[in-house]
Amino acid sequence: KAGVTQTPRYLIKTRGQQVTLSCSPISGHRSVSWYQQTPGQGLQFLFEYFSETQRNKGNFPGRFSGRQFSNSRSEMNVSTLELGDSALYLCASSNDGGLNTEAFFGQGTRLTVV
Amino acid sequence: GEDVEQSLFLSVREGDSSVINCTYTDSSSTYLYWYKQEPGAGLQLLTYIFSNMDMKQDQRLTVLLNKKDKHLSLRIADTQTGDSAIYFCAEGLSGGYNKLIFGAGTRLAVHP
Numbered sequence: 001k002a003g004v005t006q007t008p009r010y011l012i013k014t015r016g017q018q019v020t021l022s023c024s025p026i027s028g029h030r031s032v033s034w035y036q037q038t039p040g041q042g043l044q045f046l047f048e049y050f051s052e053t054q055r056n057k058g059n060f061p062g063r064f065s066g067r068q069f070s071n072s073r074s075e076m077n078v079s080t081l082e083l084g085d086s087a088l089y090l091c092a093s094s095n096d097g098g099l100n101t102e103a104f105f106g107q108g109t110r111l112t113v114v
Numbered sequence: 115g116e117d118v119e120q121s122l123f124l125s126v127r128e129g130d131s132s133v134i135n136c137t138y139t140d141s142s143s144t145y146l147y148w149y150k151q152e153p154g155a156g157l158q159l160l161t162y163i164f165s166n167m168d169m170k171q172d173q174r175l176t177v178l179l180n181k182k183d184k185h186l187s188l189r190i191a192d193t194q195t196g197d198s199a200i201y202f203c204a205e206g207l208s209g210g211y212n213k214l215i216f217g218a219g220t221r222l223a224v225h226p
Contacts, residue, residue, distance in 0.1 A: 004156075006156075031211075031212050033212050033213065033214070035214075035216075042216060042217075042218050042219065043202065043204075043214075043216035044216075045213045045214065045215070048211050048212050048213060050211065050212075055211040056211040056212070056213050058213070090156055090157060092157075092212070092214075094212050101145070101212075102159060102162065103147075103159065103206075103212060103214060104159060105149070105156040105157040105158070105159070106156050107155060107156040108155075108156045
């Protein structure tokens with residue numbers, strides 16, 4: 001079956017703009033998590049959605065937001081972009097059984113803010 | 115607190131075994147994971163171990179868990195050049211709703 005699909009793969013935005021990234025999980029998976037990966041901070045958890053509800057949130061400013069649709073696809077939005085938002089954004093898909101289980105990652109969206 | 119630590123670099127000769135180590139701090143971990151990342155790619159799930167297990171073997175991969183010392187290791191037998199990548203250890207916390215805490219990653223270099 002198809003894996004986790006993230007679009008777009010690459011994005012260049014200007015400081016102050018906003019951006020929306022998309023993640024389609026593995027068919028049947030209802031949990032989608034988002035992570036930011038940077039050389040300085042490594043992989044950091046942004047938030048997790050399950051059945052259209054945000055269940056957990058990392059330590060990021062309110063400029064970072066997300067949502068999940070009824071088909072489990074998820075989007076994350078970053079408003080008022082800063083240079084430091086340049087990163088690889090990864091989403092992970094899980095067949096949530098109430099406990100941590102296997103999380104499968106997409107290829108990521110590489111965002112460059114100039 | 116939540117913290118996962120790994121050594122940053124490991125160099126091995128092709129055909130030898132590689133052992134990548136990881137320590138974590140949160141005793142409420144339910145699952146512990148190993149992911150592989152190749153240049154320009156996302157994270158590939160290699161294997162995981164439930165916190166009540168001591169060992170898990172999957173082909174060339176062996177995971178050892180010492181829960182008392184909060185120490186996890188990944189052994190790759192017969193390491194090949196294709197194994198060159200960054201390896202991340204991650205812990206999943208009880209009640210964490212699929213939130214994973216990652217280490218900084220260990221860069222494995224395999225040389226002939």
